Structures are given as structure tokens and as C-alpha cells.
Amino acid sequence: MVSRTSVCLQIISLSLFGGDYYFTYSLTSKNIVASSEKLQISKKMTPTEAKPIKYFEISNDKYAKNEQEFVALYKDEITELILGQNAFIQSSSKTTNMITSDSSTLRSLPTLINIDFKEDFGIIGIYE
Amino acid sequence: MKKTLLISAFFAASLFASATEAVKENVVVEEKNIVLNNNNVITLSVIGQGVAPEHTISPSQSLTLAKKAAKADALAQLAEKLNGVKVEGYDLVKNMVVQRSQVKTCVSSMIRHANIVETKCKGDLCEVEMELKVVGNKWYPELASAYK
Numbered sequence: 001m002v003s004r005t006s007v008c009l010q011i012i013s014l015s016l017f018g019g020d021y022y023f024t025y026s027l028t029s030k031n032i033v034a035s036s037e038k039l040q041i042s043k044k045m046t047p048t049e050a051k052p053i054k055y056f057e058i059s060n061d062k063y064a065k066n067e068q069e070f071v072a073l074y075k076d077e078i079t080e081l082i083l084g085q086n087a088f089i090q091s092s093s094k095t096t097n098m099i100t101s102d103s104s105t106l107r108s109l110p111t112l113i114n115i116d117f118k119e120d121f122g123i124i125g126i127y128e
Numbered sequence: 129m130k131k132t133l134l135i136s137a138f139f140a141a142s143l144f145a146s147a148t149e150a151v152k153e154n155v156v157v158e159e160k161n162i163v164l165n166n167n168n169v170i171t172l173s174v175i176g177q178g179v180a181p182e183h184t185i186s187p188s189q190s191l192t193l194a195k196k197a198a199k200a201d202a203l204a205q206l207a208e209k210l211n212g213v214k215v216e217g218y219d220l221v222k223n224m225v226v227q228r229s230q231v232k233t234c235v236s237s238m239i240r241h242a243n244i245v246e247t248k249c250k251g252d253l254c255e256v257e258m259e260l261k262v263v264g265n266k267w268y269p270e271l272a273s274a275y276k
Contacts, residue, residue: 029200033181034193076192083199088238091204095231106200 019117020044021071024110025079030103039075044112052114052125056081059121067117078124082111085126166268172209173245173259176202180252194254195247202258207237210262211274 024040058077064070071078086109093102114125164170178197180190213233220228245257 027196027200029178029197031179032177032197032201033179034197034200035181037193037196084242084244086238086240087203087242089200089203089207089235091200091207091235093233097229104200104204106196106203 019067019115020048021113021115022110023078023082023108023113025082025106025108027106028103029106031101039079041071041075048112048114048127050127053128054085054126056124056126057121058124060119064117064122067115067122070117070122071115074122078113078115079108081124082108082113082126086111164262164264164268164271166264168264170262170264171259172206172262173257174202174205174209176200176205176256176258178254178256180254190252191249191254194249194252195256198247198254198256199244199258202256203239203242204235206239206242206258206260207235210239210260210271211235211237 020043022040022042022044024042026038027034028036058074060070062073064073083106088107088109089104090107091102091104093100112127114127116123116125162168162170176198178194178199178201180194184190184193213235216232216234218228218230218232219226239260242258242260245259247257248255
């Protein structure tokens with residue numbers, strides 16, 4: 001009974017507050033070759049009272065049919081926008097007997113974004 | 129008499145021209161060494177490089193990963209310019225002979241509002257030109273206090 005109620009609540013929350021997503025990204029590169037990349041997208045389940053501070057427009061050239069598809073198709077573009085706003089870089093190099101190896105980790109903090117999907121384009125709003 | 133006057137005028141003109149050139153050169157040198165202070169805005173510009181990995185599903189995936197690696201490299205270079213680098217040196221000397229020499233460098237920084245100016249890809253190598261505007265009256269006090 002409890003699980004049914006929670007599922008119902010989740011569906012209601014999705015329909016009511018749809019459009020807000022958390023994006024978390026990390027990329028590790030070793031000797032300037034990307035070795036691992038991780039992108040986590042999570043839909044926000046609670047309402048957001050604040051308003052986005054910046055808006056960007058992405059035209060729907062890949063013909064996404066709905067919001068979820070838009071997020072899936074344009075995740076790279078959205079990630080790029082987020083990295084422009086905040087990017088945490090950690091880089092280290094080690095030179096032993098004149099041989100150098102280096103590694104860098106690029107991360108973006110979990111960033112809340114709003115996606116307003118229209119047919120021809122999508123408006124991406126980035127929260128503070 | 130006229131000839132000597134003409135020659136001396138020519139020499140004087142050439143001397144004046146070389147002096148103004150030197151002044152111009154000085155001005156250029158001063159412009160190159162712009163330092164952040166409370167009243168100015170400086171633009172840091174870097175070029176990051178990334179190489180495509182060998183084992184990928186498709187050429188487009190390797191190109192995308194090369195671009196991302198280049199972006200990470202560019203951001204690391206911006207962080208170096210902005211916040212400085214932590215350097216650790218370690219030498220192991222035994223019987224007056226260097227056995228092992230090691231240098232470690234480390235950069236860690238949060239970068240916001242960096243712009244990608246240009247992305248170039250040629251073969252396996254991708255280059256990303258990135259720039260960051262640093263506003264003096266906002267960042268100079270914080271950056272200066274970090275070195276105290």
C-alpha cells in the first residue's frame with residue numbers, strides 16, 4: 001500500500017514539477033587522453049521556488065519528441081553550458097627521472113537546471 | 129653649406145625616428161606585462177590540447193573525447209595562471225649520486241564563466257582556445273590575500 005502511494009506521489013510530482021533536473025558531470029584524463037567520463041542526470045522530485053539566473057536556447061535539430069528525449073539527445077550541449085557556469089578542475093603532474101605523466105579531473109557540481117521544451121527548441125534555465 | 133645642413137637634418141630626423149620607435153617598443157613591452165590590479169580587467173587566454181583515445185566505438189566518439197580532454201587541459205592551464213601551482217621536489221642522493229629525482233605539481237581550482245574562443249581538430253589532436261576575463265575590483269583583493 002505504501003509503495004503504491006509513493007509511486008502515485010512520484011507520478012503526480014513528475015507531472016506537476018516536471019522540467020527540473022540535476023546534472024552532475026566528471027571527466028578524468030590521463031596524459032591529455034580522456035580515460036573516463038561520467039554524467040548523472042536526476043529529475044528533481046520537489047518544487048523549486050527560486051528562478052533560474054541564466055537562460056540558454058538550444059534548437060531542436062535532432063527532432064526530440066518530448067522533454068525526456070530532448071534531455072537524452074542534448075545532454076552533451078547541456079553539460080557544456082553547465083561547465084561554462086561552474087567547472088572544478090584538479091590537475092597533477094609527476095616527473096620522475098625526466099619522464100612526466102599527468103592527470104586531470106574535471107567536475108561540475110550537481111547543478112539544477114530547468115528545461116522548457118518547445119517543439120522547435122528548448123530553453124535551458126540554470127539555477128544559482 | 130646647404131649640403132651639410134641637409135645631411136645634419138637627415139641625421140636628426142633618423143635619430144628622432146629611432147627614439148620614437150624605442151618609446152613605442154617600451155610601450156608595447158609594458159602592455160604585454162599587464163598585471164591585475166583593483167582598477168583593470170585582464171583576459172587570460174590559453175590553448176588546451178587533447179588526443180583521441182585508441183580504443184573507441186567510433187571516430188566521432190574519439191573526436192568528442194579528444195575535445196573534452198582539450199577542454200580539461202585548457203581549464204587546468206587557466207587554473208595555473210589564476211591560482212598558481214603547488215610544486216613539490218624530491219631528490220634521492222646516495223653516495224653523492226642522484227638515484228631518483230621527482231617533481232610533483234598540483235593545481236586545484238573552481239573556474240566560472242570561461243569562454244571557448246575556438247576549437248580546432250586535426251587528425252587525432254584537438255586544440256581548444258579558451259579565455260577568461262578577470263575583473264580587478266572583484267578578484268584582486270581575494271587573489272592578493274591568497275598569497276599573503
